[in-house]
Amino acid sequence: MDITALRQSWSQLAVAGPEAAKYFYATLFVTAPEARAMFPVDMRYQEDKLLAALGHIITNIDDPDALTTFAHRLGADHRRFHGADREGRSVQLSERHYTWVGQALLATLQRFLGPRWTPSLSAEWASAYEAVAKLMLTGAAESERLTPPFWQAEVTSVERRRVDVCVLTVRPNYWCEYLPGQSLPTQIPALRTWRYLSPANAPRSGGTMEFHVRATGRFSTHLVRRAAVGDKLLLGHPVGTALSAYDRAPHRPLLLIAGGTGVAPLRAIVEELQQGHGRPTTLVVGGKTPDDLYDHQALLKLAASSPAAGWAGSSAEPWLRYVPTVEIGWGWDGEVGRAVDTALRIGPWADADILVCGSPAMTRASMAALTECGVDAASVLTETYDHSHYPPLSAARPPAPRDLTWTGAR
Numbered sequence: 001m002d003i004t005a006l007r008q009s010w011s012q013l014a015v016a017g018p019e020a021a022k023y024f025y026a027t028l029f030v031t032a033p034e035a036r037a038m039f040p041v042d043m044r045y046q047e048d049k050l051l052a053a054l055g056h057i058i059t060n061i062d063d064p065d066a067l068t069t070f071a072h073r074l075g076a077d078h079r080r081f082h083g084a085d086r087e088g089r090s091v092q093l094s095e096r097h098y099t100w101v102g103q104a105l106l107a108t109l110q111r112f113l114g115p116r117w118t119p120s121l122s123a124e125w126a127s128a129y130e131a132v133a134k135l136m137l138t139g140a141a142e143s144e145r146l147t148p149p150f151w152q153a154e155v156t157s158v159e160r161r162r163v164d165v166c167v168l169t170v171r172p173n174y175w176c177e178y179l180p181g182q183s184l185p186t187q188i189p190a191l192r193t194w195r196y197l198s199p200a201n202a203p204r205s206g207g208t209m210e211f212h213v214r215a216t217g218r219f220s221t222h223l224v225r226r227a228a229v230g231d232k233l234l235l236g237h238p239v240g241t242a243l244s245a246y247d248r249a250p251h252r253p254l255l256l257i258a259g260g261t262g263v264a265p266l267r268a269i270v271e272e273l274q275q276g277h278g279r280p281t282t283l284v285v286g287g288k289t290p291d292d293l294y295d296h297q298a299l300l301k302l303a304a305s306s307p308a309a310g311w312a313g314s315s316a317e318p319w320l321r322y323v324p325t326v327e328i329g330w331g332w333d334g335e336v337g338r339a340v341d342t343a344l345r346i347g348p349w350a351d352a353d354i355l356v357c358g359s360p361a362m363t364r365a366s367m368a369a370l371t372e373c374g375v376d377a378a379s380v381l382t383e384t385y386d387h388s389h390y391p392p393l394s395a396a397r398p399p400a401p402r403d404l405t406w407t408g409a410r
């Protein structure tokens, strides 16, 4: 396979930006109208995700191990997308769906590469795509024995903590294996679109998950305003690689910096540490005002229940230190400042692992402030919830209760 030619032509296509994605979908939907119903009505969020992933895979085709893991997991996750036949019955993704996507991909490359698109380049792309499609289909077939195409989760409690924030507890119909720090694609069936939510708890024996939702768009506003006990949500396969891949060995201090609902995956990590041997951990949670610290009471309780475990060399200190901080706080007697500034003030963190989770702006600003103060960027983990990499799932998880065990496709 001529990797250089594949990479070069991919970067030439990338210059076209969103135009290429638009052309790709237009071609797909014209040649295979059946595929249209599988995608959301509003394609702005999907944009170039599929195309970007294709490019990522094909240009990494010389790293077979990474590619195989990636494509298998993506294929398994694609089981949540299903079409409908003429009678409206649900149809799983099969080879013919992959053929449509392959044809649209090649047509897009041909359109944007113009005279640089040669028969030999076309053959390179066709065989690279075929290899990836095969891996995705294999991943999907293999996962059928292990996981359902998606989980149906029933909302078991709804707490409205603020006018724009709610905390939902859901119970999936089958055991859903995830790592603290990961997130799950979630669908409100009536809206059809998928968005990512991170469990705020480590896996529990009953399988329930707590999601923190802040109303920022149609999906989240729907949940915050209208979610009710008994509602059903669909969950896809967990994704996320960075936060969940934190070093679980308890030898270095851990600094967790959270903003907004970014506290959820970090709280799940704290719970996981609590179930293990603990580890000197500082959780700094920031908000503009005290009102933003919607999970304050739960975090106080968690910190109060963390036993003494040799924090900073002293066995008298609990292993978890919770530091709430606000930017504007009349009458607030805690820390004042952005989460990252407070964290830096209470440092040093030269030998710490650092995890940051919040809005993209908060994450970028925190990263900049940390590196400006001499923190090695390699010791800071942040998450972009996409399908770039997958960490192996650890074997040390609570076993699935019998009534939640998936026993294969039926």
Ligand code: HEM
Residues within 6 Å of the ligand: 035, 038, 039, 040, 045, 046, 049, 050, 051, 053, 054, 057, 074, 078, 081, 093, 097, 098, 099, 100, 101, 132, 133, 136, 185, 192, 193, 194, 386, 387
């Ligand atoms: C090698 C082939 C493919 C690759 C690399 C790929 C990749 C992706 C990626 C990365 C996403 C975004 C997932 C997310 O972030 O939630 C996605 C979404 C999706 N893909 Fe694929 N895909 C492929 C083939 C297909 C095929 C054959 C179909 C069916 C015709 C399909 C249907 C969908 C649908 C319906 C979505 C969700 C759109 C949404 O709700 O936003 N994909 N794909």
